Amino acid sequence: MTAHQLQTVWLMMRTMQSGLLGQMDLSSSGVKRSFYAIVVAAPSLAIGWVGTSRLVLGQGATADQMIRLVSGLAMADLVSWLLPLAVFAPLLTMLGLGSRYPAFIIATNWAGAIFAFIALPIGIGRIFAPTATEFDMLIILTILVVTCTLYWRLLRAVLGVSGGQAAAFVLVSFLTGILSGYVAASLLGLPLD
Secondary structure: OHHHHHHHHHHHHHHOOHHHHHHOOOOHHHHHHHOOHHHHHHHHHHHHHHHHHHHHHOOOOOHHHHHHHHHHHHHHHHHHHHHHHHHHHHHHHHOOOHHHHHHHHHHHHHHHHHHHHHOHHHHHHHHHOOOOHHHHHHHHHHHHHHHHHHHHHHHHHHHOOOHHHHHHHHHHHHHHHHHHHHHHHHHOOOOOO
8 A cells, every 4th residue: 555655646746647646545544544654754764864963963972962863853854744734734725725635645745755765865975974065965955956846746736736836835835844843953952053
């Protein structure tokens, strides 16, 4: 079931065919099951947390410091995954797209798992070459462009909206995720400066 969901979402990102929604379980149980995507994404995300911790704390970090920072990054990432989903409930309803909200949640969750694996080179690079900051920025920008483009294509298919509306939704989702993750990290007192 997981492989089918990932494959369908990936196909929607590639083709922008809204008819592919018919191949997904859009029921309430399908919505609940889509949160399993967080578990699927966890290994890739964990590599990113370790890489960021190594970058922030440096070579002399103790095990306690690493565990505290990795745990905090995990919590901040969870907030930045879930909060945009909540923000879109009233937004889509206000725009007359409320009936598409379950499909939005399902597609966004499974896309999140795909994006976590696309972002895997960032974590690997930070683990093995934490001082290569210019290369790190290049990888981050490249992955950001790729994931935003794929998400834009997915939202066009899932929500049946124009390119401009989809771009606005990508921006809202991106900003909400970044800001909520940053606020969560600040509240947890994570040393990310």
